[in-house]
């Protein structure tokens with residue numbers, strides 16, 4: 001990224017900053033230098049994350065504050081930026097003030113690897129692949145349903161739900177934190193057996209599983225999916241195709257077989 005930015009800008013002064021701080025691309029950060037997101041990709045990122053006014057957006061490595069400020073301006077949210085460079089924090093605060101958004105937007109000087117951002121419901125990034133990879137374990141432990149959206153850079157092995165492109169050619173990626181469902185579930189409501197168990201082996205938003213009726217394996221499931229807290233799977237038993245969809249809340253599941261309101265299914269994850 002450093003090489004790319006230097007090649008693009010020749011380390012030139014830009015129109016960014018204000019009377020107190022004239023910014024150059026490649027202003028030194030900690031783990032990655034400052035390069036600003038363009039406003040059109042920022043809008044795409046926030047729209048794709050379906051930011052609503054009750055969300056809390058955290059921009060990790062917030063630079064001059066553009067993402068947090070646009071989030072508050074366009075979506076009416078509370079937004080927080082975490083930024084290591086104190087001059088950028090001060091500039092971002094002035095930018096928020098100039099936009100009249102100081103009540104809704106705040107900036108914290110600190111290291112994204114140290115500061116707490118667990119209250120976020122949307123996390124935005126423009127940090128580089130290796131930083132994203134280091135942040136991934138923490139991101140995956142966030143509240144299920146939290147959206148993560150990254151300008152330009154992927155997050156290692158986490159397959160994005162959506163790839164975005166702006167009119168100016170920038171790309172971004174969107175993920176939704178999946179509910180943790182790994183383990184053995186006892187299901188009730190499925191006809192044909194007294195005891196139905198579902199054994200799940202999870203890989204981020206995807207899972208494999210096996211389903212047993214009264215202790216006998218009846219089906220393997222290779223393409224189970226989680227969209228945040230929404231779990232869905234399909235299986236075939238006795239030549240019939242079944243689908244099971246529903247919501248996971250902690251260690252409880254409630255859903256429907258074959259999308260039929262007359263066939264409710266509930267589940268409990270064994271401790």
Ligand SMILES: C[S@@+](CC[C@H](N)C(=O)[O-])C[C@H]1O[C@@H](n2cnc3c(N)ncnc32)[C@H](O)[C@@H]1O
Pocket residue numbers: 028029030031032033034035036037059060061062063064065066067082083084085088110111112113125126127151
């Ligand atoms: C590529 S810029 C992105 C700025 C802004 N998010 C945007 O999209 O315009 C990355 C920012 O992360 C900051 N940064 C680098 N390492 C950091 C760290 N460990 N903790 C907090 N901020 C960091 C840099 O100072 C820089 O402002």
